[in-house]
Amino acid sequence: NAGVTQTPKFQVLKTGQSMTLQCAQDMNHNSMYWYRQDPGMGLRLIYYSASEGTTDKGEVPNGYNVSRLNKREFSLRLESAAPSQTSVYFCASFRVKTEAFFGQGTRLTVV
Amino acid sequence: ELKVEQNPLFLSMQEGKNYTIYCNYSTTSDRLYWYRQDPGKSLESLFVLLSNGAVKQEGRLMASLDTKARLSTLHITAAVHDLSATYFCAVDINDYKLSFGAGTTVTVRA
Numbered sequence: 001n002a003g004v005t006q007t008p009k010f011q012v013l014k015t016g017q018s019m020t021l022q023c024a025q026d027m028n029h030n031s032m033y034w035y036r037q038d039p040g041m042g043l044r045l046i047y048y049s050a051s052e053g054t055t056d057k058g059e060v061p062n063g064y065n066v067s068r069l070n071k072r073e074f075s076l077r078l079e080s081a082a083p084s085q086t087s088v089y090f091c092a093s094f095r096v097k098t099e100a101f102f103g104q105g106t107r108l109t110v111v
Numbered sequence: 112e113l114k115v116e117q118n119p120l121f122l123s124m125q126e127g128k129n130y131t132i133y134c135n136y137s138t139t140s141d142r143l144y145w146y147r148q149d150p151g152k153s154l155e156s157l158f159v160l161l162s163n164g165a166v167k168q169e170g171r172l173m174a175s176l177d178t179k180a181r182l183s184t185l186h187i188t189a190a191v192h193d194l195s196a197t198y199f200c201a202v203d204i205n206d207y208k209l210s211f212g213a214g215t216t217v218t219v220r221a
Contacts, residue, residue: 099159
């Protein structure tokens with residue numbers, strides 16, 4: 001039972017480079033999320049997808065795009081990475097009134 | 112916009128003593144969640160509270176929810192070193208958006 005699988009675990013990018021973070025869940029959840037975690041700021045919602053085919057902005061969407069490829073997969077793309085996007089990124093899936101399940105996180109450094 | 116506030120943000124506990132972490136939120140909701148995060152790790156679920164007056168207990172941790180006061184508490188009984196971690200509360204208000212507090216970093220000392 002894999003839960004939420006997130007790749008890669010670590011990544012270093014140069015300013016201006018692009019990359020896609022991948023996330024897949026095997027729990028048949030409708031809702032999936034991307035958060036970033038910075039010291040002292042908790043988890044801030046970047047984008048979420050309430051169901052397959054829909055995506056919506058969260059608190060801090062600037063500089064990111066997402067794709068809900070199917071019910072299982074939800075990817076996050078950085079088109080032109082900036083040092084301010086250095087963070088730990090978590091993908092999560094969630095069914096209302098139950099716990100959310102989180103991936104292991106991606107530690108991204110933009111130099 | 113929903114705001115979720117935790118206090119304290121840092122908590123140094125002495126082994127064997129009792130402590131409480133508070134979670135206030137700004138918009139009506141009857142769904143509140145507590146998570147634990149160990150350093151360098153992901154988040155794991157502790158409690159799911161789904162109604163006013165809900166109380167859940169697991170080991171030395173007990174969580175409660177007062178939806179009228181928009182307040183949840185996480186009570187730690189007789190702290191032990193294994194409880195050192197960061198604790199987050201989270202609230203969802205429209206069935207989709209899960210918003211987190213800033214977290215309370217707990218250190219338990221002998």
